[in-house]
Amino acid sequence: MRDAFLFFHLNLAFSSVAPERRPEVIARCYHPLLDLAEHHDLPVGVELSGWTLARIAELDPAWIRRCAALLAAGRIELIGSGWTQLIGPLAPAEVNRHNQRLGREACVHHLGVAPQLALVNEMAWADSLVGVYADAGYQGLLMDRDNIRLAQDLHGQPMRALPTAALGPDGRQLPVLWTDSNLFQNLQRAVHGDRPADEYLAYVEHRAGHDGLPLPIYCNDAEVFDFRPGRFHTETAPADGEWQRLATLCRRLRDERGLQWRLPSQALRIDQATRPARPSPLGSIAHPVPVKKQAKYNLNRWSVTGRDDLWLNSQCHQLTRQLMRQAGAGDTPDWALLCELWASDLRTHITDGRWQQALQRLEQALTASSAAEPVTADPAGPGALESLGEVAADGLDWQPLPADGRLQLRSAGQEITTRLEADGQRLRITHAALDLTLDLRRGLTLHRVAWTAHDGRALLVNLPQGHFDGIALAADFYSGGLLMEVPGSRQRLTDLERVQPRWALHQGWLLLGARLPLADGALDKRVAVRLHDGALALHDGFDGVSRPLGTLRVGQLTLGPDAHRHPLSIEIAQGGPVAERLALDRPVRHGQAVSALVSSSGGFGGGAGQLRLHDSQGPLLDLRWDPARCAAQPMLTHEPAAPHPYTRLGWSLCELDDTSRPGGRLRDFTLLLQPAPGRQA
CATH class of the missing domain: 1.20.1270 (Substrate Binding Domain Of Dnak; Chain:A; Domain 2)
Known part of the structure; x- marks a missing residue:
């Protein structure tokens, strides 16, 4: 006999459900869900946000009374998810903390129960979140296993090889009960009449004999039975009786296929008791934020x-x-x-x-x-956000660069000089802490960036075509460049044009800028050096540029081969109070298209606005941006290659998928780069 469980996700905030249809959802979906436990002897989990619970209490108090009675009788189990369903890795830790607090308080207020298990919202997981859920009082998590298996490179290994607990960057851990996208989608199809019942039962029997873990028969939306949200034109009209058909299938799974139905917490205890403890981080550098279902559902979707x-x-x-x-x-x-x-x-x-x-x-x-005072809080470090504002400031006193490119400036006791090189195509800028060369033939891209803290070796570079062996990487790879692609109009636009930069000295920064045409507007591009410490900033300002129905990637940084020692790793906080470290131990292709309709496959949760690059000798480079100005999406490419690996960081301002709509607004993006503290020449 195999143990199995099912729970249903209730969401009155479902994106394509109009508010006036919410009473219909409660009547057609949420009451029949309770019937499974009350009239069909099926133990079920009920997961809903505090917001949804409060709306049900307003619209249908009888449902609240039924649910509370079934909870008290132990026939259903309440599963938490926060006040709303939000994407934890994208939000600041403080938001995630309040979201979970408010959600649990709503459960206690309306139902008298504080849930012990939490469903990860949209199954969008980052290991930084362990502390958030643990501090909220949860004793375990429910998470989709398919993409964790992908992140952990467990393809071909048995289901029992999955971790038993999520391990956070601070060493804390929470047990995990694994859900399964294929299983829930197959039940949906059987209930909707798209798969014969006997064929579905045989499929579950095969999985029961193969998986070796409690079977997550259904762990998804309640609103897809006897109701259709109306999101897709291809949706078929519901046939009355889908909840009854679901109950019949569950009864047959018990009576004919030997499944023993459990509440989710019971299934978790069984799993924990029958497997050796194996806590582990769940993400990886290739999949830093695993999410639900197929590859088109990735972090960039939100x-x-x-x-x-x-x-x-x-x-x-x-x-x-x-x-x-x-x-x-x-x-x-x-x-x-x-x-x-x-x-x-x-x-x-x-x-x-x-x-x-x-x-x-x-x-x-x-x-x-806003009546409190202007936004000046600086979670990225002392002075970081104020510095980004100075680089992006308006009304600067721009001056033409001399014909020979020569400037000699002094500020805050530091001197900086500039001069033209390479037949006037490159501008070299020297500072006690930084040696920077800009390519004027290629739109102020970073031909070479070398800090004294890196022993003067070039950390960021432009790499010409032919640098890498093999045809796969036979292209020019620039640093500090921009790329816009609009598939509908077959446009591919860059900022790699010849420029004659202007310069300005502003609040301790030497700024070099150029204005380039871009799409239906212009790009205000700036490269700035902070005189007191040699920090570098890149700024892309969009004047009249429409948000494309396509992709826009900025701040692309190509690592040079000489200024770091492998292995590399990325340190980033993804929604929690403690940053996690992700080793570059496998190929990474966050910007690779999933299909013609989905332009990328993932990225990092950049809600904290900072990322640190490490090598084998310690912290290497700090990168900081202000999400309150531009909540750009950090993405990484890392490929094994000869004569050395190809590694490139970048930030996306726009991607394409099935949720994309015309219109919207671009945000100017400013990125601050400086050697990480503690690394000295």
Whole structure:
């Protein structure tokens, strides 16, 4: 006899469900769900956000009473997920902390129960989140196993090889009960009549004999039975009786195939008791944020696609910072509203009416909270955000560069000089801490960046075609460049044009800038050196450039071969209070298209606005940006190659997938680069 479990995800904020249809969802989906436990003797898990629970309490108090009674009788189990369903790795740790606090408080208020297990929202996981869930009081997690197997390179190994617990970067761990996309999708198809019942039962029997773990028969939406959200034109109309058909299939699985139905917490205890403990980080450098289902569902779906994800996330970061300041001043911020504005449903197939309502709520919240004082909090480190603002400042006193490129400037006791080289195509800038060469033939890209802290070796470079052996990497690879691709109009645009830079001295920065045509507007491009320490900043400003229905990648940085020692690793906080370290121990292709309709396969959760590169000798390079100005998506490419690996970091402002819509707004992007503390020549 095999142990099995099922739970249902309830979400009245579902992106394509209009508010007026919510009572219909409760009647057609949520009451029949409780019938499974009350009338069909099926133990089930019920997972819902605090926001959804509060809406049900308003619209249908009878459902709340039924659910509470079944919980008290031990016939269903409540599973938590926060106040809203938000993408944890994209949000600041403070937002995730309040989201879980508010969600558990709502469960206690409406149902008298604090859930012990939590479903990872959209199955978007980062190991930084272990501490968030543990601090909230959860005793375990539910997470999709298919993409964790991919991240951990467990293909071909038995299901029992999966970790038993998620291990956080601070050493804390939480047990994991694994769910399965293939199993839940097959049950959906059988219930919808797309797969014969006997064929489905045989499939489950095969999985039961093969997997060796409690079977997660169904772990997904409740709103797909006897109801259709209306998101896709290909959706078939529901046939009445789908919940009854589901109950019949579950009964047959028990009576004919020998499944023993368990509550999710019971299934977790069985799994933990029958396998040796194996806590492990769940992500990897190739998949730093595993998410649900197939490859088209990746982190970029909620960060830089949708109607206007980049703008919405940037505004939410700004509101987060303002509310944190209010809390520090003793005020009571509206954390619930903030979590609602971070909700994943606003970032996918949101209806027109709900999108406009969200924009109005966000504008009102920003206006109300801005009365505190200007946003100057600096989570990226002392002076970092203020410095980014100086690099992006307007109204500078720009001067033409002399014909020979020669400048000699002094500020804060430091001297910096410039001069032209290589037939006037390159501009070399020297400082006590930095030796920088810009390529004027290629749009102020970084021909060579060498800090004294790296023994004067070039950490970032432009690599010419032919540098790598083999045809796969037979191209020019620039640093500090931009690439826009618009498949619908077959456009591929870059900033790799000849420029005559201007210069300005502003607040301790030497800025070199150029204006280049880009699409339907212009690119205001700047490279800046901070005189007191040799820090480097890159700025891309978009003047009249429309957000493309395609991709826009900026700040691309190509690592040189000589200034670091392998192995490399990336340190980044992805939604939690402690950063995680991810080793570059395998090929990484975050920017690789999944299909003609999905332009990329993933990236890092960059909600903290900082990333540190390490090599075998310690911290190497700090990269910082301000998500409240531009919540850009960091992405990595790392390929084995000769004569050395090809490694390139970049940031995306726009990607393409099925949620992408025309319109929206681009945000200017500024990136600060400097040697990591503790690494001296």
